[in-house]
Amino acid sequence: xxxxxxxxxxxxxxxYFAGFMMMVLGGLQIINGLTGIFRDQYYVVTANxxxxxxxxxxxxxxxxxxxxxxxAGYELFRGALWARIVAIxxxxxSIITNxxxxxxxxxxxxxxxxxxxxxxxALLVHGGELKDNR
Numbered sequence: 001x002x003x004x005x006x007x008x009x010x011x012x013x014x015x016y017f018a019g020f021m022m023m024v025l026g027g028l029q030i031i032n033g034l035t036g037i038f039r040d041q042y043y044v045v046t047a048n049x050x051x052x053x054x055x056x057x058x059x060x061x062x063x064x065x066x067x068x069x070x071x072a073g074y075e076l077f078r079g080a081l082w083a084r085i086v087a088i089x090x091x092x093x094s095i096i097t098n099x100x101x102x103x104x105x106x107x108x109x110x111x112x113x114x115x116x117x118x119x120x121x122a123l124l125v126h127g128g129e130l131k132d133n134r
Contacts, residue, residue, distance in 0.1 A: 022073025
């Protein structure tokens with residue numbers, strides 16, 4: 001935030017990026033969840049898999065998480081502090097859950113983990129500027 005004229009810095013774009021990415025991540029998690037629910041044979045796991053849940057239960061977890069992430073991302077555009085807190089917490093949870101899913105679909109999990117890390121960074125460092133830029 002520029003103290004002299006009360007305008008947001010150029011870094012506020014990172015926070016908007018986080019809101020958009022939360023919406024994208026939510027959509028991807030919803031797709032992942034629906035795949036687990038309706039096509040549980042889609043995922044191939046080696047004999048040494050570490051997945052704790054069965055795929056249908058995992059699909060429901062991803063579907064519910066995806067819906068919550070999508071709504072939190074939308075609320076970030078409005079500058080809601082609660083959405084910022086929820087978005088950071090959900091991105092952290094998403095990192096952990098996708099690590100458990102790594103053996104079943106590693107490329108997907110790595111992609112989601114990287115996007116979650118970018119979201120956490122953007123919201124922690126520049127998320128406060130969203131409220132002031134409405």
